[in-house]
Amino acid sequence: MVFVLSPDAVASEVAQREVAFAASLNKRFAPIVYRCVEDKQVPPPLAKLNFIFFDDASQFEDKADQLAQALGTDIVWVRQHTDFGDQARKWSTASEPSGLLLRSPVLEQAERWIAGRPSGAPAPTEDTQRFIRKSRQGATRRRNILTGSLAAGLVLAIGLAGLAYWQRGVAVEQRVIAVQAEQTATEQKEIAQQQRDRAEKTLATASKTANDLVFNLAQEFRDQTGMPVQLTRRILDRTRALQKQLTESGETSPDLQRTEVVALGELGLTLLAQGDAHAALAAAERSRELTESLVSRDPSNKLWQGDLNISYSRLGDALRAVGRRADALVAYQKALSTSEKLAAADPADRNAHRRLSIDYQRLGNVLRDIGNREEALVAYRKALAVLEQFGEPDPDSQWSMANNHANVGEMLQVGGRREEALDEFRTDVELMKKVVLAQLGNVRAQRDLATAYEKLGHTFMELGRLDQAVEAHEASVRIAEQVAGPDPGNVERQANLASTYEMYFLSLRKTDRPQLTKEVLQKLVAIREKNARVDPDNTRWQHHLAIGYIYFGDSLSKY
Numbered sequence: 001m002v003f004v005l006s007p008d009a010v011a012s013e014v015a016q017r018e019v020a021f022a023a024s025l026n027k028r029f030a031p032i033v034y035r036c037v038e039d040k041q042v043p044p045p046l047a048k049l050n051f052i053f054f055d056d057a058s059q060f061e062d063k064a065d066q067l068a069q070a071l072g073t074d075i076v077w078v079r080q081h082t083d084f085g086d087q088a089r090k091w092s093t094a095s096e097p098s099g100l101l102l103r104s105p106v107l108e109q110a111e112r113w114i115a116g117r118p119s120g121a122p123a124p125t126e127d128t129q130r131f132i133r134k135s136r137q138g139a140t141r142r143r144n145i146l147t148g149s150l151a152a153g154l155v156l157a158i159g160l161a162g163l164a165y166w167q168r169g170v171a172v173e174q175r176v177i178a179v180q181a182e183q184t185a186t187e188q189k190e191i192a193q194q195q196r197d198r199a200e201k202t203l204a205t206a207s208k209t210a211n212d213l214v215f216n217l218a219q220e221f222r223d224q225t226g227m228p229v230q231l232t233r234r235i236l237d238r239t240r241a242l243q244k245q246l247t248e249s250g251e252t253s254p255d256l257q258r259t260e261v262v263a264l265g266e267l268g269l270t271l272l273a274q275g276d277a278h279a280a281l282a283a284a285e286r287s288r289e290l291t292e293s294l295v296s297r298d299p300s301n302k303l304w305q306g307d308l309n310i311s312y313s314r315l316g317d318a319l320r321a322v323g324r325r326a327d328a329l330v331a332y333q334k335a336l337s338t339s340e341k342l343a344a345a346d347p348a349d350r351n352a353h354r355r356l357s358i359d360y361q362r363l364g365n366v367l368r369d370i371g372n373r374e375e376a377l378v379a380y381r382k383a384l385a386v387l388e389q390f391g392e393p394d395p396d397s398q399w400s401m402a403n404n405h406a407n408v409g410e411m412l413q414v415g416g417r418r419e420e421a422l423d424e425f426r427t428d429v430e431l432m433k434k435v436v437l438a439q440l441g442n443v444r445a446q447r448d449l450a451t452a453y454e455k456l457g458h459t460f461m462e463l464g465r466l467d468q469a470v471e472a473h474e475a476s477v478r479i480a481e482q483v484a485g486p487d488p489g490n491v492e493r494q495a496n497l498a499s500t501y502e503m504y505f506l507s508l509r510k511t512d513r514p515q516l517t518k519e520v521l522q523k524l525v526a527i528r529e530k531n532a533r534v535d536p537d538n539t540r541w542q543h544h545l546a547i548g549y550i551y552f553g554d555s556l557s558k559y
Helices: 007-011 013-024 057-072 075-093 106-115 126-180 186-222 229-247 254-273 277-297 302-321 325-345 350-369 373-388 395-414 418-438 443-462 466-484 491-508 514-534 539-558
Strands: 002-005 030-033
Touching: 002 007, 007 013, 030 057, 075 106, 075 126, 106 126, 106 466, 254 277, 254 302, 277 302, 302 325, 302 350, 325 350, 350 373, 350 395, 373 395, 395 418, 395 443, 418 443, 443 466, 443 491, 466 491, 491 514, 491 539, 514 539
Parallel strands: 002 030
Antiparallel strands: none
């Protein structure tokens, strides 16, 4: 808060109340002197601070620069002081409802903000500190409930499995007795069959429980922050092993088979998000195999046709992630063929057309990967056209539109059409802002917004507009740090953060800010060294680390 000191200002009751209110919120003051006042008339919160004197018109520019420098010191921390303080007041005013408490990853950001308070910065108010403490308590309580639910679900599935095996054993034993006794009466056989039927029913219930567990846990863990990746993988691996054991124990119905297909689809998405592309590929291939089996039973089943479309699409994602681009192209083409038929069959079905748009986008991605940029641009524009025909988009459609605007921008940028690309990237940023606001706490949306700012900054840099480039990359880094910060063990998120640092570094090194440039580069290399140690056989991460070392060597020779 800038307060202009003058005899009139210190005599004003309104001004005095403003100072008292700001002081109660621990706001930072910057008192400037317009006309001198007696020391005893200066409000106490201002009297203990250094003044900047604006009473000499000939020194106005120098004093304005001094004020700007003071205001800019630790400005990011101070802005967060305001943001968290506002949220704390809303929570307190509303009688402290749990729904207004902070959640991951914003909670971890708030805790790092308190721990990183700069020297001389105003302390957070007691209300703000209590608000963050209560948020952590709420997060811990939710995590305990989640862990308890997982344990209960696993125990239930395992118990049902054990019961099924026992009942099946009884049924087999009854059948053996019937055969050995050569009883012609049907009573004993009926008893044995009843036992078997009960066993199969219990087994089906246990299998469905396991499928539901895989589905729910995969969704729960995909965007979860603050939970160790190793722990989530162990839980998913054990649940998937139970699912596999149960579904392979006997014949399964089409409905039960479909629950496994859906569960495997979610599992594959989560494994990809966690950076395990090969495990994701195994889940995707199994899902596609089961779906093709269902479709072969009834090719006219629209629901199964939709499942087949999604299975091929996710198979393409996994193949692309492991570097098998030609195979990914085939998978995406099969997915697109199915989605085109489904969309044509029902022109008013938004979901069918959204799937068609997604398939065009994925096809564009792999075409871009193999260097076919013109066809990729056509595919991206088709994806946009499909979405735009339905008018005002919902958040999910906005998200898809944002991604496709970014993709079109990339193709234009590669073709040297940078001003056109800049417009596409600006649209991408604005759409992703809306998505993030509509889906607070969704780390994938935040990650895509960070990427949108990154692409915008890169284009500004190519156009020589360095100040705007640095500003865009700073926004990208802030978001990427919030996403990756709570999960240091998530190698994929850390790799994304390192890439964001790389783009920020490339814009900074063209400016006269050597210390900040060096700090960003050190963070970049540290992450890539850690990822390379985690998986020494991952050539992509080794390549990225090599690039980081090259940058580091260039920086040392320059500075």
